[in-house]
Amino acid sequence: MLVIVGRIGRAHGIKGEVGMIVRTDDPDLRFADGAQLVTVSTPPRTLTVExxxxxxxxLLVKFTDSPDRTAAENLRNLEVQAEIAEDERPEDPDEYYDRELIGLKVRTTDGVEAGEVIDVIHLPSQDLLEIRRPAGNAVLVPLVEELVPSIDLDSGYVEVADRPGLLDPEGAEVVPSEPGDSGR
Known part of the structure; x- marks a missing residue:
């Protein structure tokens, strides 16, 4: 199975190195000398880490087919994927691959069915679960322990601590404005 492990950034120096925007928890393994990565492009290319x-x-990476700065610049913004075994798991038991979370059912800590995980969005500050609600709309839930206290892969569930406005944006608490507050 191919899994995205990074995005190629700008060239570094004149010898073909590129900065890598890392999207894996194990960059030393995924970008080890000799590792083969596949670009998310049309057509896909196989790049070998030199x-x-x-x-x-x-993280700076030099690919065998990137001998100079010009070649390195031509790789900029390409996402790269690594081949990962279906049964491979992260070493830390509290870490998950996106593919393990997508498709899990979501229920609240009270046991109420709340939808299904349809995507994992990675932002610089934190990761978000995109959850399709039973009504068909989707909501984003920060993947932090306070809001997602448990993930049970064996049972196929993600538990979400429902807070006002989290799973139902229309039900968000309205904070009254202070006297003289124009609301801006």
């Missing part, structure tokens, strides 16, 4: 190193908190 070397990788950390520089100022950023």
């Amino acid at each position: 070397s990788s190193r950390w520089h100022s908190g950023r």
